[in-house]
Amino acid sequence: MTSVIYLRDFFANIRPILLRFGYEYRTVWKAQIVRDLIDRLLYLFAFGFGMGALVTSMDGMPYLTFLVPGIAASTGVFVMTMAMTYGVWERSTSYKLYPAWLATPVRLPQILMAELLYATLRTLPSILILFLLAGFVLGAIPSFWGAVLALPVLMLANLAFGAIAMCFTVHIYRPLHFAYVNTLWATPMFLFSGVFFDLSQAPAPLYWFSQALPLTHVISLVRPLLTGQELTALQVVTDLGVLLTLFIGGYAYACWRFQKRLLD
Amino acid sequence: MTTPQPAIQAKGLTKTYKPRGGGPVVEAVKGIDFVVKKGTCTGLLGPNGAGKSTTMKMLMGLTQRSGGTLDIFGHDAAGLSREERTRIALVPQDDNLDPDLTVSENLMVYGMLFGISRAVLKDRVPQILQYMQLTEKADARVNQLSGGMKRRLTIGRALVNDPDLLFLDEPTTGLDPQARVMIWQRILELKKQGKTLLLTTHYMDEAQRLCDHIIMIDHGKVLDEGSPAQLIDKHVKKHVFDVTKPIPLDLPPVDSEDVGDSVLFYVEDGATFRKKLPEDATYLHRPANMEDVFLRLTGRKLRD
Ligand SMILES: Nc1ncnc2c1ncn2[C@@H]1O[C@H](COP(=O)(O)OP(=O)(O)O)[C@@H](O)[C@H]1O
Ligand SMILES: [Mg+2]
Numbered sequence: 001m002t003s004v005i006y007l008r009d010f011f012a013n014i015r016p017i018l019l020r021f022g023y024e025y026r027t028v029w030k031a032q033i034v035r036d037l038i039d040r041l042l043y044l045f046a047f048g049f050g051m052g053a054l055v056t057s058m059d060g061m062p063y064l065t066f067l068v069p070g071i072a073a074s075t076g077v078f079v080m081t082m083a084m085t086y087g088v089w090e091r092s093t094s095y096k097l098y099p100a101w102l103a104t105p106v107r108l109p110q111i112l113m114a115e116l117l118y119a120t121l122r123t124l125p126s127i128l129i130l131f132l133l134a135g136f137v138l139g140a141i142p143s144f145w146g147a148v149l150a151l152p153v154l155m156l157a158n159l160a161f162g163a164i165a166m167c168f169t170v171h172i173y174r175p176l177h178f179a180y181v182n183t184l185w186a187t188p189m190f191l192f193s194g195v196f197f198d199l200s201q202a203p204a205p206l207y208w209f210s211q212a213l214p215l216t217h218v219i220s221l222v223r224p225l226l227t228g229q230e231l232t233a234l235q236v237v238t239d240l241g242v243l244l245t246l247f248i249g250g251y252a253y254a255c256w257r258f259q260k261r262l263l264d
Numbered sequence: 265m266t267t268p269q270p271a272i273q274a275k276g277l278t279k280t281y282k283p284r285g286g287g288p289v290v291e292a293v294k295g296i297d298f299v300v301k302k303g304t305c306t307g308l309l310g311p312n313g314a315g316k317s318t319t320m321k322m323l324m325g326l327t328q329r330s331g332g333t334l335d336i337f338g339h340d341a342a343g344l345s346r347e348e349r350t351r352i353a354l355v356p357q358d359d360n361l362d363p364d365l366t367v368s369e370n371l372m373v374y375g376m377l378f379g380i381s382r383a384v385l386k387d388r389v390p391q392i393l394q395y396m397q398l399t400e401k402a403d404a405r406v407n408q409l410s411g412g413m414k415r416r417l418t419i420g421r422a423l424v425n426d427p428d429l430l431f432l433d434e435p436t437t438g439l440d441p442q443a444r445v446m447i448w449q450r451i452l453e454l455k456k457q458g459k460t461l462l463l464t465t466h467y468m469d470e471a472q473r474l475c476d477h478i479i480m481i482d483h484g485k486v487l488d489e490g491s492p493a494q495l496i497d498k499h500v501k502k503h504v505f506d507v508t509k510p511i512p513l514d515l516p517p518v519d520s521e522d523v524g525d526s527v528l529f530y531v532e533d534g535a536t537f538r539k540k541l542p543e544d545a546t547y548l549h550r551p552a553n554m555e556d557v558f559l560r561l562t563g564r565k566l567r568d
Contacts (some may be wrong), residue, residue, distance in 0.1 A: 016373055020362065023367065024364040095360065100360040103326065103353065106377050169553055262329070264328065
């Protein structure tokens, strides 16, 4: 019974914060989509056409087709990392909105869940535009239904990327240091998770390193979905399991540490 | 006979801040006891750094207490139910309005955080804007407001849930006299509605005017408490003569205090003392007030 009440309050409290983000989004959505998408498109064009001219096929498909799923999967890495580091710091510490919200019935886990949900939803338009462009203009997405199925996978992945970034944020006290989350976490993950090259051809140490990166587990699902490659049940269960664990674990850890930090 | 349950009861309330990465700990609140009766306006007064805001934050569950007990409506302040929390609101010392939203959106979101439906808020938000004289600014962004407007919005925001218990941390600091008077009126109206108020302020005239009961704190400890009249009676005499130096030599030995270029004499019988003053003495005669009590109790040394 108490857990039913808890869940009811949990969702009742998330809604107003999502509404707050909705008000904000209404004024910034165009700039937001451009900002979230533009560097992904630069990578897609530079590598897709530049490298694509040299590397005619990768893992048995045109290089551009190989590249699209990785680029789509990496969108969330950067959007979520920015939102859960600078964004959360700005609202919690700079604007002091968290203390303002915590003076109402809302509790911190609900605030952090609303942050994750909003930022994740925000990636959806960017990914859709990327898919439409790659699929219909560039003809680089062979499986339409695979792309549709990839969307929920990417949303789960983005929740996980957001939760992980939050875990960094709870330990960072100077906004200057958020740059390290980008340079030491997001960028290396982007480079070593098989976005640009076929990991099965990579040297063994690199292969094993890549397996420790969450983005690898997103791409190993999304690339087969988009390109129509075979996908085993074991692969699906493993990768989804990794992403779900990171999301739940990261979120729980961030809630615990943030609570301590704010209330101390 | 049972006494009615107080709105707030603190016993041995303590807060120690431990700086991150070592350094000396700060004992901001050192075991204070106090009671706030329902339907009263209680003032928490003390110099900067006395521990007022920290006490407010512990009441709101915004910072964890280090010791003691703290009850609101008879329940532990750190473990209030959702329903109990909807009956409380805070005006924090520093405005923490949402700069990404407009003025009315700020109120809308805050109301929904208290679980109030959109339909109710559609009526209530304009009412609050009018009450706080912010109607023209409804669609402005927060950073387009003056300091006084922001303060009024913060106070209006704390009224959106129509709280029974309201914490006001320095509601009028930094405001011009017009805005202060307007906010005093609002606070007196809230008092009339039977709400319980806990207020901090640096303005003693404000405390004297608004508060039924005053708790003086300094260095995290309660110095004294009582009604403004009780405190004045107890700590200073009825009259104050502020006599400019040089001080006449043959004055009767009364309670006095050197404040630089003049000396304050506290006396019970003003007429008799005035007769003792030479014709050519420069002085100011006024009734004693809370400011005298405050300076008496907390000293004249500057605080950070
Ligand atoms: N977050 C904090 N960390 C460390 N020390 C703090 C913190 N907040 C307040 N203090 C210290 O606690 C003492 C009381 O502060 P505060 O409650 O803000 O006083 P007041 O509101 O009466 O001016 C001061 O010495 C202040 O420096
Ligand atoms: Mg203060």
